[in-house]
Amino acid sequence: MIKDITIGQYFPGNSFLHRMDARMKIVLTLALIVGIFLCRSLVSIAVVVAVTFALIFVSGVPLKMVLKSIKPLAIIVAFTAVLNIFYIRGGTTLFEWRFLHITSKGLFTAFFMVVRIICLVIISSLLTYTTTPTVMTDAIESLLSPLKIFKIPVHTLTMMMTLALRFIPVLVDEVDRITNAQKARGADFDSGGLKEKVKALVPIIVPLFVSSIKHAFELADAMECRCYVDGKGRTRMKKMKLSFKDFIALLVVAVIFAGIILCNIYFKKVV
Amino acid sequence: MDNAFIKFNNVTFSYTVDEETGQRIKPALKGISFEIPKGQFIAILGHNGSGKSTAAKMMNGLVIPDEGEVTVDGIPTSDEKRIIDIRKKVGMVFQNPDNQLVATIVEDDVAFGPENLGVEPAEIRKRVDDALKAVGMYEFKDREPHKLSGGQKQRVAIAGAIAMQTECIVMDEPTAMLDPRGREEVMKTIKMLRDELGVTVILITHYMDEAVKADRVLIINSGKAVADGTPREIFKDVELIKSLGLDVPQATELAYRLNKLGYKIDYSVLDEKECADAILRLAGVV
Ligand SMILES: Nc1ncnc2c1ncn2[C@@H]1O[C@H](COP(=O)(O)OP(=O)(O)OP(=O)(O)O)[C@@H](O)[C@H]1O
Ligand SMILES: [Mg+2]
Numbered sequence: 301m302i303k304d305i306t307i308g309q310y311f312p313g314n315s316f317l318h319r320m321d322a323r324m325k326i327v328l329t330l331a332l333i334v335g336i337f338l339c340r341s342l343v344s345i346a347v348v349v350a351v352t353f354a355l356i357f358v359s360g361v362p363l364k365m366v367l368k369s370i371k372p373l374a375i376i377v378a379f380t381a382v383l384n385i386f387y388i389r390g391g392t393t394l395f396e397w398r399f400l401h402i403t404s405k406g407l408f409t410a411f412f413m414v415v416r417i418i419c420l421v422i423i424s425s426l427l428t429y430t431t432t433p434t435v436m437t438d439a440i441e442s443l444l445s446p447l448k449i450f451k452i453p454v455h456t457l458t459m460m461m462t463l464a465l466r467f468i469p470v471l472v473d474e475v476d477r478i479t480n481a482q483k484a485r486g487a488d489f490d491s492g493g494l495k496e497k498v499k500a501l502v503p504i505i506v507p508l509f510v511s512s513i514k515h516a517f518e519l520a521d522a523m524e525c526r527c528y529v530d531g532k533g534r535t536r537m538k539k540m541k542l543s544f545k546d547f548i549a550l551l552v553v554a555v556i557f558a559g560i561i562l563c564n565i566y567f568k569k570v571v
Numbered sequence: 572m573d574n575a576f577i578k579f580n581n582v583t584f585s586y587t588v589d590e591e592t593g594q595r596i597k598p599a600l601k602g603i604s605f606e607i608p609k610g611q612f613i614a615i616l617g618h619n620g621s622g623k624s625t626a627a628k629m630m631n632g633l634v635i636p637d638e639g640e641v642t643v644d645g646i647p648t649s650d651e652k653r654i655i656d657i658r659k660k661v662g663m664v665f666q667n668p669d670n671q672l673v674a675t676i677v678e679d680d681v682a683f684g685p686e687n688l689g690v691e692p693a694e695i696r697k698r699v700d701d702a703l704k705a706v707g708m709y710e711f712k713d714r715e716p717h718k719l720s721g722g723q724k725q726r727v728a729i730a731g732a733i734a735m736q737t738e739c740i741v742m743d744e745p746t747a748m749l750d751p752r753g754r755e756e757v758m759k760t761i762k763m764l765r766d767e768l769g770v771t772v773i774l775i776t777h778y779m780d781e782a783v784k785a786d787r788v789l790i791i792n793s794g795k796a797v798a799d800g801t802p803r804e805i806f807k808d809v810e811l812i813k814s815l816g817l818d819v820p821q822a823t824e825l826a827y828r829l830n831k832l833g834y835k836i837d838y839s840v841l842d843e844k845e846c847a848d849a850i851l852r853l854a855g856v857v
Binding site for chain 1: 628631633655658659662663665667669670671672673674675676678679682683684685686687688689690691692695696699713715716717731732735
C-alpha cells in the first residue's frame with residue numbers, strides 16, 4: 301500500500317504541458333486552484349470541469365492514471381460531502397426528519413465541494429505528472445529565490461526536498477526488508493491489542509533509524525565526491541527559459557479566470 | 572617515480588579511538604606506501620577488512636591520514652582549501668549504488684557532478700548522453716533510479732563519475748552487485764576509459780578475473796601493501812596469494828592443481844588460452 305504513494309510521480313511525455321516552463325506551470329496551477337474556489341454558479345463550475353478534462357487530454361497522461369491519484373481521497377471527499385449535506389442550511393428544504401435536514405443549498409455546497417476537490421487534485425497531479433521532480437525543485441528554488449534577501453537558504457531547502465523525494469522509495473524498501481527480517485526472527489506484527497502492536501513497531505523503527513543515518517553519511521560522501529559544496533557556482537543541465545508557449549498558457553488561464561468571474565456575475569449563484 | 576599521480580607516503584589511519592587513553596587503536600591502514608602513475612589501470616585486492624575501502628577514500632580526501640601523507644597530482648589531501656581541486660581530478664564510485672544517486676531521474680543524476688563543476692548546460696547535456704551511452708544506460712535516461720536493478724543503478728553511478736571527466740576514477744567493488752554480463756560491461760567501460768580517454772583507473776575487487784586485466788595488482792593485507800606487481804608476477808606465487816586469504820584466477824588454479832597432481836605444468840598462466848597452451852606444451856603437441 302505504502303508503495304502506491306504518488307508524490308513526484310513523473311509520466312514521461314512530450315506534450316504541451318511537458319514542454320512548458322515549470323515555473324509558469326506552478327504559478328498557473330496555483331491560479332487555476334484559486335479559480336476553482338471562486339466558482340459560485342453552476343456554469344462556472346462546468347467551465348472548471350471542462351478545463352480540467354481538457355488539461356488531462358492535452359497532457360497525454362492516461363485517464364486511468366489520473367483517476368488513480370484521486371482514489372486515496374475518496375473517503376475524505378465522501379465525508380466532506382455528507383457533512384455539507386446535513387449541516388448547511390439555506391434555500392428550500394427538501395427533506396426533514398427529526399434533527400436531519402437536507403436543503404438545496406446543502407446539496408449544492410456538497411456537490412461543489414466534491415467537484416472542487418477532485419479538480420484540484422487532478423490539476424495538481426497533472427503538474428507532477430508532467431514535471432520531473434528535479435525540474436520541479438529547480439523551479440521552486442527559482443520562484444522562492446527572492447526570499448534569499450531575508451537570508452533564507454532556499455537552495456539548501458530545495459536540495460533537501462530533492463533528496464527526500466529520492467530517498468522515500470529507498471526507505472520504503474528498507475521498511476519492507478526490516479519487517480521481513482524481523483518476521484523471519486519470529487516477530488509478530490499482526491496479533492495483540494493496540495499496545496502490543498505499537499510495541500512491535502520498535503524493532504522496525506530502531507533499525508530503520510540506524511540505516512537512515514548510514515544512508516545519510518554515505519550519501520554525503522558521494523555528494524562530496526561529486527564536488528557538491530552548495531548552490532554557489534552551480535549550473536543546470538536543463539536551463540529554465542520562458543518561451544512563447546508559456547505566454548500562450550498564461551493568456552489561456554487569464555481568459556479562464558475572467559470567464560469564471562463573469563459566469564459568477566451573470567449566472568445565478570447557488571452557493 | 573616522478574610521474575606519480577597518487578602517492579601514499581607511510582600512511583596510517585584508524586577509525587577507533589581508545590576511550591581511556593585517547594589513543595587511536597585498531598588501525599585500518601598501517602604505514603602503507605605506494606604510488607600510482609598517470610594512466611595506469613591498477614587493481615587493489617585484499618580480504619574483507621584489509622583496508623581497501625579506507626585507502627580508496629583517501630584518494631580524494633574523504634578520509635585524511637592520521638600519520639603520513641596522501642598526495643594527488645602533488646596536492647596533499649590534507650590541504651582543505653584545495654580539496655575541490657583534488658575531487659575534480661579523482662572521481663569515485665562506491666559499492667552501494669543506492670546511496671550514491673542523488674537525483675530522482677537518471678539523467679539528472681549523471682548531470683549532478685558536472686553541474687557542481689559549473690559546466691555549460693549544452694556541454695553537460697553532451698557529457699551526460701555520452702556517459703550514459705558508454706555504460707549502456709542511454710535508454711534509461713528518463714527513468715527513476717529506484718525502479719532500476721542494482722546493477723543498472725551501479726552503471727548509472729559509473730556514468731556519473733565518467734561525466735565529471737576526471738583524470739582518475741576510483742571504483743570500490745563496482746561489480747559486487749552485477750551479473751556476469753554487467754561485470755563484463757563494466758570491465759569494457761574501464762578498458763575504454765583507460766585506452767581511449769587515458770583515465771587512471773583504480774579498481775578494488777574480489778574478482779581475480781577482473782584483476783588479471785589490470786596493468787598492475789596491489790595486494791593489501793591488514794593495512795599494509797604486501798604484494799605489488801603485474802598480474803603475472805603476482806599470481807605466479809599461488810601459495811602466497813592463498814595465504815593472504817585470496818583466490819587466484821580460475822585458469823591459474825587449474826594449472827596449479829594439475830601441477831600438484833604431479834604434471835609438470837607451468838602455472839604462471841592467467842587465462843583459459845594460456846592454460847590450454849601450457850597443457851599442450853606439456854603434452855608435446857606444440
Ligand atoms: N566507519 C568505520 N568505523 C569504524 N571502523 C571502520 C569503519 N570503516 C571501516 N572500519 C574498519 O576498518 C578496517 C578496514 O575496513 P575497510 O572498509 O577499509 O576494509 P575493506 O578492505 O574495504 O573490506 P571489504 O572487502 O569488506 O570491503 C576494518 O577492520 C573495519 O572494521
Ligand atoms: Mg570495502
